[in-house]
Amino acid sequence: xxxxxxxxxxxxxxxxxxxxxxxxxxxxxxxxxxxxxxxxxxxxxxxxxxxxxxxxxxxxxxxxxxxxxxxxxxxxxxxxxxxxxxxxxxxxxxxxxxxxxxxxxxxxxxxxxxxxxxxxxxxxxxxxxxxxxxxxxxxxxxxxxxxxxxxxxxxxxxxxxxxxxxxxxxxxxxxxxxx
Numbered sequence: 001x002x003x004x005x006x007x008x009x010x011x012x013x014x015x016x017x018x019x020x021x022x023x024x025x026x027x028x029x030x031x032x033x034x035x036x037x038x039x040x041x042x043x044x045x046x047x048x049x050x051x052x053x054x055x056x057x058x059x060x061x062x063x064x065x066x067x068x069x070x071x072x073x074x075x076x077x078x079x080x081x082x083x084x085x086x087x088x089x090x091x092x093x094x095x096x097x098x099x100x101x102x103x104x105x106x107x108x109x110x111x112x113x114x115x116x117x118x119x120x121x122x123x124x125x126x127x128x129x130x131x132x133x134x135x136x137x138x139x140x141x142x143x144x145x146x147x148x149x150x151x152x153x154x155x156x157x158x159x160x161x162x163x164x165x166x167x168x169x170x171x172x173x174x175x176x177x178x179x
Contacts, residue, residue: 003109003131004087005044007035007060009095010052010068010076020053021171022095031171033059034098041102043109044091050080056095074143081141088114090137092149093129099167105129107162119153122164126153 009022009032022032039047040062049056049063052070068079077092084090091109093100104120111118112131119126130153132140139152 001088002045002086003043003089003091004046004048004084005039005042005091005093005105006077006080006084007039007047007049007063007093007095008073008076008080009035009056010050010070010079020055022053022056024171026098026171030059031098032056032095035093035095035100036060036063038100038102038105039063039093042091042105044105046084046087048080048083049095050076051095072144072146073148074145077143077148078141081137084137088134089131090134090140091129091131094170096170096172097128097168098171099169100129100164101167104162104164104167111160111162113160116160117153117156118160118162119156120164120168121161122166122168125150126156126161127168 023030036059047063049060050066052068057065066079066083089112108118108129109131114133117130117132117136119130130149
């Protein structure tokens with residue numbers, strides 16, 4: 001089985017302020033470095049990152065880097081999908097989720113099946129990181145606008161959900177950073 005990781009990191013960081021949140025220091029490293037490290041440590045055959053800021057590239061060793069202009073979430077997803085070929089499963093993670101671990105990524109990937117995705121969950125709807133079988137990739141490619149894969153995940157059965165145990169926090173505003 002070929003497992004590809006897709007790290008989405010092409011947002012415009014509007015809610016964070018004038019600087020790119022993914023370069024903001026967090027626990028001694030840029031925010032993006034945490035997500036990239038988790039993906040490097042996960043059991044993946046290939047890694048792709050979609051970015052809009054070329055300054056992020058230095059933190060993405062081991063990734064095929066796709067650069068796009070800042071756009072809607074679905075545009076980033078489609079750009080990443082276009083770079084992915086011959087994979088059996090696609091594990092999608094977000095660059096602004098610094099608490100996600102390689103172990104969590106591996107659990108999500110193992111929970112997906114050839115005919116059903118798997119997703120993460122805490123106190124809310126299913127969310128990334130999520131893993132999609134190859135048969136679902138055309139559905140992902142049909143998404144548009146600022147809707148991510150959430151609508152494809154919302155009806156997953158409980159056995160397709162992996163508890164995040166507090167790892168799923170994302171950083172959208174400076175106040176989201178722990179003190």
